[in-house]
Amino acid sequence: MKRQRLLFLLLLIISASSYLLAQPVQQYVQVIVAPERADWTYKTGETARFNISVFKNGVPLKDAVVSYEVGPEKLKPTKKETKTLANGTLSVDGGTLRVPGFVRCVANTEVDGVTYRGLGTAGFDPGKIVPTVENPRDFDQFWDNAKKELSAVPLDSRMTLMPERCTEKVDVYHVSIQNYKEGVRVYGVLSVPKAPGKYPALLHVPGAGVRGYSGDVANAEKGIITLQIGIHGIPVNLPAQVYEDLRSGALNAYNSYNADDKDRFYYKRVYLGCVRANDFLVSLPQYDGKNLAVTGGSQGGALSVITAALDSRVKWLGAFYPALSDVTGYLHGRAGGWPHYFSDANRDYNNTRQKLETLPYYDVVNFARRVKVPGYYSWGYNDETCPPTSMYAFYNVTDAPKELLLAYDTGHWTYPEQRTKMTNWLVERLKGRD
Numbered sequence: 001m002k003r004q005r006l007l008f009l010l011l012l013i014i015s016a017s018s019y020l021l022a023q024p025v026q027q028y029v030q031v032i033v034a035p036e037r038a039d040w041t042y043k044t045g046e047t048a049r050f051n052i053s054v055f056k057n058g059v060p061l062k063d064a065v066v067s068y069e070v071g072p073e074k075l076k077p078t079k080k081e082t083k084t085l086a087n088g089t090l091s092v093d094g095g096t097l098r099v100p101g102f103v104r105c106v107a108n109t110e111v112d113g114v115t116y117r118g119l120g121t122a123g124f125d126p127g128k129i130v131p132t133v134e135n136p137r138d139f140d141q142f143w144d145n146a147k148k149e150l151s152a153v154p155l156d157s158r159m160t161l162m163p164e165r166c167t168e169k170v171d172v173y174h175v176s177i178q179n180y181k182e183g184v185r186v187y188g189v190l191s192v193p194k195a196p197g198k199y200p201a202l203l204h205v206p207g208a209g210v211r212g213y214s215g216d217v218a219n220a221e222k223g224i225i226t227l228q229i230g231i232h233g234i235p236v237n238l239p240a241q242v243y244e245d246l247r248s249g250a251l252n253a254y255n256s257y258n259a260d261d262k263d264r265f266y267y268k269r270v271y272l273g274c275v276r277a278n279d280f281l282v283s284l285p286q287y288d289g290k291n292l293a294v295t296g297g298s299q300g301g302a303l304s305v306i307t308a309a310l311d312s313r314v315k316w317l318g319a320f321y322p323a324l325s326d327v328t329g330y331l332h333g334r335a336g337g338w339p340h341y342f343s344d345a346n347r348d349y350n351n352t353r354q355k356l357e358t359l360p361y362y363d364v365v366n367f368a369r370r371v372k373v374p375g376y377y378s379w380g381y382n383d384e385t386c387p388p389t390s391m392y393a394f395y396n397v398t399d400a401p402k403e404l405l406l407a408y409d410t411g412h413w414t415y416p417e418q419r420t421k422m423t424n425w426l427v428e429r430l431k432g433r434d
Contacts, residue, residue, distance in 0.1 A: 023413055029111045030055045031066070031118030035094070040381050040408045041123045048094035048122040050105040052085070060088020061111070068107040070094050073121060073387050074335035074343070077106075100125040101334055101389055102381065120409070121381035121388065129392040131365040132332040139366055142262070143310060150180045150272050157280050159190065162237070169194055170220040174237050175227070177280045179273045186273040187236045188229035189215030192286055197223075200291030200430035201281040204228035205274055205303035207296065208255065208323065208338070210247040212236045219423070224430055225286060229277050231270045231303075255299075255339045260354035262361045267324075271362070274307040282313060291315060291430050295422070298338070298386060298412065299323045301377075302364045305394065308375070309367035316429045317371070318422050320414060321379040321386045325364035326393035328356070337364070337390035368394040374401040376425045378418050380410030 032053045034040070042048050054064040064085045070092065071077035083090055094103050106119045136142070156178040165172040173190045193199055202224050204216055213236040216226035230236045232251060257266035274294070281287060293316040294307045301322030308317040322337075329336030330343050340346060341359065360366060377395060381388050395404065403425075407418055 023415060024411075027116060028056070029061065029109070029114070029116045031107050031109055031116050033068075033105050033107050033118045033120035034409065035120055035122040036091075037122075040121065041126065042096070044097055044100060044124045044128075046124075047096050048103060048124075050092045050094050050120050050122070052090045052092060052105070052107045052118070054085055054088055054109050054116075056111070060085075061109075062086065062088050064088060064109050064111070066090060066107050066109045068092060068105060070103065070105045072097070072334060073102045073104045073389060074330075074340075074384070075333075094122055097124040100128040100130075100392075102126070102387070104382075119382055119384075119411075123381055123388065126388065126392045127396060129389060129396055131326050131393040131397060132334075132336075133326050133328045133363045133365050133393075134360045135366050135369065136360050139361060140370075142361055146180070146268065146272060147275060147310065150276060153178055153181060155276075155279055155283065157283070162189075165189075165215065165217070167217060167221065170217050172215055172217060174235065175280065176235070177276055179233070179276050180269055184269060185233050186229055186231075186276055187234065188227050188277065189213050189236060191215045191217050191220035191226045192284070193220055193223055193225070197286070198288035199223055199225045199286050200293070201225040201227070201284075201287055202426060202430060203274070203277055203281060203292070203294040203307070205294060205296035205300040205307065206231055208299040210243045210251050210254075212238060212240065212243060219427065222427060222431070224427065225281065225284060227277055227281055229273070231273060233269070233273075256341070259341070259358055260352060262358040265358055265362060267362050270303070271306055271310065274303055275311050278307070278311050278313055291432070293317065293426050293430055295319065295426060297321060297414070301386075305364050305371060305375070306367045308373055309370040312372075315373055316426060317373060317375045318426050319375065319377050320418070320422070321383050321412060322364055322377075322391060322394065323386050324362065325368075325386070325390040327359055327363055327390075329387075329390055329393070335387035335389045337393075338386050365394045365397060368398045371398055371400045374403075374429075376403050376405070376422060378405040378407065378414070378422060380407045382409055382411045385412040 036049045054061040067082045069077035070079040104121045158176045159173040177186045258264040295318035297320035301319035302324040304319040308314040325337035
């Protein structure tokens with residue numbers, strides 16, 4: 001039993017770290033880069049300045065040699081220099097932008113043979129960023145047809161109790177649900193309050209990658225049914241080595257599979273699988289029949305927006321740094337969203353007519369246009385995985401009620417305070433306390 005408990009705790013830690021990336025480990029030498037303005041934001045045409053500081057043992061490191069570069073995020077830098085920081089600090093001219101977007105300053109220094117890195121990002125009228133991705137005329141028809149096909153497939157749900165993960169207040173199950181066609185499954189971990197009654201439900205959708213999951217017991221103990229799913233049609237309680245092998249083998253670069261065919265693209269089964277997970281949740285006898293939310297980070301942030309747009313049963317969404325947004329940005333001289341299909345590194349492979357026709361049907365921007373429920377969002381300007389340009393592209397076209405919590409200096413990770421505020425926002429609404 002002790003061994004089972006230790007394994008459970010390990011899986012819990014792995015699952016939590018995969019859902020929202022942990023705050024970076026503190027380094028011996030810190031390179032701090034930040035715009036001079038407290039809100040990191042300028043109007044187009046204004047000049048941004050960055051302060052670069054190097055600290056060791058909490059004090060400025062004198063005579064540190066810093067190499068820095070400045071330019072639009074994710075694109076080639078427009079300025080490169082190497083300077084000596086006589087007093088451990090340096091002020092840098094970051095230039096300006098004539099159109100809304102972001103400029104990034106990246107600085108490196110070497111101390112005792114180790115290279116340390118820091119970055120800061122200035123926003124220029126981010127609230128005025130407009131998407132580049134096309135909005136297909138038959139977008140709604142395409143997804144209405146897909147959902148109609150999904151509804152014709154039996155749910156065929158199966159639940160297996162996981163005694164080692166159950167608590168005094170919560171029953172935990174490994175679940176298997178039939179997806180958009182017979183034999184294709186969605187797997188997850190369901191946590192249900194033991195006390196008799198009716199409860200709201202929360203769907204957790206996953207970030208990118210291939211891994212197992214342990215469920216959300218903490219919120220289930222607050223009186224919420226929770227379901228944490230995987231997207232790859234494989235059980236989520238397998239040995240870690242299985243996921244490692246799939247990640248480097250059969251599921252390597254899954255996000256690009258069949259991207260030249262909108263009916264066969266990998267994410268079609270993923271998006272429909274999220275709706276099917278909700279079919280399962282609302283079928284549970286413990287569900288209260290009215291309160292359903294969805295949440296996730298990165299790829300899961302995208303899936304949160306997408307699920308809320310596709311499924312009118314969803315009443316709230318919570319998303320950290322959504323991916324898959326305005327992916328065509330690179331074709332218009334600016335950063336596009338993860339997985340960076342059209343960046344210089346991928347353009348030769350992905351820049352085809354078929355892919356350009358397929359991807360707009362799956363871009364978060366076009367789902368955000370159709371979201372009708374309140375959403376809580378959070379990200380930072382320093383995100384190098386999901387560039388803020390791409391995230392503002394969908395956020396600015398979202399007409400539904402929305403709140404944005406900015407933690408400017410964060411990259412593709414979150415502070416504990418961000419996670420707490422997101423959880424509280426969702427719980428308050430699901431429990432009727434908003």
